[in-house]
Amino acid sequence: QKEVEQNSGPLSVPEGAIASLNCTYSDRVSQSFFWYRQYSGKSPELIMSIYSNGDKEDGRFTAQLNKASQYVSLLIRDSQPSDSATYLCAVPRSYIPTFGRGTSLIVHP
Amino acid sequence: GAGVSQSPSNKVTEKGKDVELRCDPISGHTALYWYRQSLGQGLEFLIYFQGNSAPDKSGLPSDRFSAERTGGSVSTLTIQRTQQEDSAVYLCASGVMIRSTRDGLSYEQYFGPGTRLTVT
Numbered sequence: 001q002k003e004v005e006q007n008s009g010p011l012s013v014p015e016g017a018i019a020s021l022n023c024t025y026s027d028r029v030s031q032s033f034f035w036y037r038q039y040s041g042k043s044p045e046l047i048m049s050i051y052s053n054g055d056k057e058d059g060r061f062t063a064q065l066n067k068a069s070q071y072v073s074l075l076i077r078d079s080q081p082s083d084s085a086t087y088l089c090a091v092p093r094s095y096i097p098t099f100g101r102g103t104s105l106i107v108h109p
Numbered sequence: 110g111a112g113v114s115q116s117p118s119n120k121v122t123e124k125g126k127d128v129e130l131r132c133d134p135i136s137g138h139t140a141l142y143w144y145r146q147s148l149g150q151g152l153e154f155l156i157y158f159q160g161n162s163a164p165d166k167s168g169l170p171s172d173r174f175s176a177e178r179t180g181g182s183v184s185t186l187t188i189q190r191t192q193q194e195d196s197a198v199y200l201c202a203s204g205v206m207i208r209s210t211r212d213g214l215s216y217e218q219y220f221g222p223g224t225r226l227t228v229t
Contacts, residue, residue: 046217051208
């Protein structure tokens with residue numbers, strides 16, 4: 001089992017819809033979780049971090065963490081075409097974040 | 110404020126030549142990471158620095174790869190005798206500690222724009 005797994009997609013949603021991106025991880029002791037956004041040809045950009053079970057909201061983004069089930073998700077409300085990118089989940093193992101392969105999101109007008 | 114900078118942004122080199130890639134992290138960030146990303150692939154961890162020390166070099170693909178960090182700031186990744194399979198985007202990330210947990214210290218990472226290396 002890979003340490004961090006994401007569906008590669010692409011996930012296609014219409015503009016204005018909620019996009020739901022999921023990530024599962026294998027290391028039960030992980031305590032910190034990150035979501036990065038990577039536009040095509042660009043470097044990853046940190047958009048959310050979450051440490052406690054439950055939801056964390058920041059603008060149109062909500063990160064959800066369930067440690068018992070070992071998954072973390074990212075919801076994007078009112079999706080915009082500018083949200084079209086690859087979303088990477090990162091779960092640290094000691095000092096080194098392990099990145100998932102990313103989910104490609106396409107928001108079509 | 111100033112983010113992470115990397116130079117050069119693009120490098121084309123002939124097979125067998127040595128290359129040096131530079132990373133200037135965000136001032137005050139103690140952790141520094143190097144990754145590489147091949148076209149359409151995920152991030153491959155190469156090396157991590159805490160200050161000037163590299164406690165984890167496990168990701169370096171071969172002994173042709175080396176890295177150093179001086180003054181707790183600038184880092185250089187050197188690839189000797191480049192091969193075509195070294196072609197990729199090399200990303201540097203600057204890390205700031207955000208919390209200490211039972212599984213160690215946790216860092217938020219801020220990436221530079223990358224260096225696109227092409228070996229012909």
